[in-house]
Amino acid sequence: MTRAIEEHPLTGYLRIDRVPHIWCEGCGLGILLNSFVQALKDLEFDMDKLVVVSGIGCTGRASGYIKSDAYHTTHGRAIAFATGVKVANPDLKVVVISGDGDLFAIGGNHFIHAARRNIDMLVICANNFNYGMTGGQLGPTTPIGSRTQTSPYGNIEQPFNLSALAACSGAVYVSRWTTLHVRRLTESIKKGIHKKGFSFIEVIAPCSTVYGRYNRLGDGLDMMNDLKEISVIKHGIYPTEATIEPGKEIVVGDFVDIEKPEYSDMVQAFIKEQMEG
Amino acid sequence: MGQNLGLAGPVQVNRDFCKRCGYYFEFCPRGVFERPDEITLKGVTPPRINEWAECTMCSLCTLLRPDIAVSIEV
Numbered sequence: 622m623t624r625a626i627e628e629h630p631l632t633g634y635l636r637i638d639r640v641p642h643i644w645c646e647g648c649g650l651g652i653l654l655n656s657f658v659q660a661l662k663d664l665e666f667d668m669d670k671l672v673v674v675s676g677i678g679c680t681g682r683a684s685g686y687i688k689s690d691a692y693h694t695t696h697g698r699a700i701a702f703a704t705g706v707k708v709a710n711p712d713l714k715v716v717v718i719s720g721d722g723d724l725f726a727i728g729g730n731h732f733i734h735a736a737r738r739n740i741d742m743l744v745i746c747a748n749n750f751n752y753g754m755t756g757g758q759l760g761p762t763t764p765i766g767s768r769t770q771t772s773p774y775g776n777i778e779q780p781f782n783l784s785a786l787a788a789c790s791g792a793v794y795v796s797r798w799t800t801l802h803v804r805r806l807t808e809s810i811k812k813g814i815h816k817k818g819f820s821f822i823e824v825i826a827p828c829s830t831v832y833g834r835y836n837r838l839g840d841g842l843d844m845m846n847d848l849k850e851i852s853v854i855k856h857g858i859y860p861t862e863a864t865i866e867p868g869k870e871i872v873v874g875d876f877v878d879i880e881k882p883e884y885s886d887m888v889q890a891f892i893k894e895q896m897e898g
Numbered sequence: 899m900g901q902n903l904g905l906a907g908p909v910q911v912n913r914d915f916c917k918r919c920g921y922y923f924e925f926c927p928r929g930v931f932e933r934p935d936e937i938t939l940k941g942v943t944p945p946r947i948n949e950w951a952e953c954t955m956c957s958l959c960t961l962l963r964p965d966i967a968v969s970i971e972v
């Protein structure tokens with residue numbers, strides 16, 4: 622019972638000729654990609670108006686699979702690059718898809734200042750609690766006690782709560798989901814695409830090959846089932862209250878949705894004023 | 899693409915894309931998929947469609963498939 626089909630349902634949004642993708646068996650990143658392209662499809666988004674930017678890491682490979690202009694930048698610099706794109710051409714929708722290490726370790730400063738300025742972009746961070754691509758080192762979101770390649774006896778550093786960091790730095794839209802909550806994640810991505818200003822979506826994704834292996838969490842399916850058991854939906858709570866303790870409790874939901882003046886609009890208004898004045 | 903499609907009703911499985919995540923068996927609310935005994939040359943067990951008539955086209959599988967191996971024809 623085999624038959625060839627001419628057109629994949631996601632042709633037009635996904636570079637289907639590049640599939641199979643590079644991600645490991647059971648990795649959550651493919652689900653994030655599905656969710657993002659499904660959101661674009663549901664919105665019938667004009668792909669000529671979209672720019673996807675990512676840094677380096679397993680997650681950073683996502684931009685290359687999306688059928689829009691896409692930039693795979695240097696490690697940590699996705700937001701700096703995306704800022705340039707948005708200021709140069711404010712008509713474009715700029716989306717950054719990258720990992721926890723890329724956005725919050727080497728790229729942490731770019732993140733907080735883009736949020737502070739409230740520049741219009743959607744940042745989607747796959748939080749897999751480690752540097753997946755380079756073999757599973759400790760990163761800024763690694764939970765206390767977790768084993769990684771660089772914390773073989775267990776991590777003793779306090780991790781960031783990324784959603785709280787985004788909200789406290791000034792993001793106007795903040796939500797957190799896991800790869801199990803695909804439908805809700807897709808809805809949040811649609812909101813984030815429409816939202817004007819700095820929007821942040823944290824996606825808890827299983828890294829079965831390295832983080833899962835170091836911490837004996839089983840395969841991707843075991844990690845997904847674990848997410849099902851421990852996640853609790855709490856919409857509207859301030860993300861500093863949104864617990865993120867893998868293995869115990871992960872609070873997910875739409876946390877922040879506020880309005881504030883946007884940076885690229887202000888740049889344009891300022892230029893106009895100076896030219897006229 | 900589409901060289902190796904196991905087709906049954908609206909649900910399509912591209913066996914070449916499969917990496918054996920196992921998510922469909924677990925999360926399809928209607929038990930549409932089954933895990934075959936057969937292992938392909940790549941060492942994976944692509945889902946086989948067991949009860950496609952049960953499919954409600956809810957599309958959960960097309961969101962949860964990390965390897966883009968399952969599509970539904972809408």
Ligand SMILES: Cc1ncc(C[n+]2csc(CCOP(=O)(O)OP(=O)(O)O)c2C)c(N)n1
Binds near residue numbers: 679749752
């Ligand atoms: C300037 C620079 N420093 C270090 C690296 C090595 N490096 C590549 S990916 C990466 C971390 C990736 O972690 P994360 O962003 O969490 O992505 P993941 O692979 O987990 O999705 C590092 C440190 C690099 N490529 N460039």
Ligand code: SF4
Binds near residue numbers: 647648649749753829
């Ligand atoms: S190393 Fe981890 S994050 Fe990277 S592709 Fe494999 S499972 Fe995914």
Ligand code: SF4
Binds near residue numbers: 927929
């Ligand atoms: S569309 Fe829904 S019911 Fe049909 S196979 Fe997929 S998950 Fe199962």
Ligand SMILES: [Mg+2]
Binds near residue numbers: 721747749
């Ligand atoms: Mg990571």
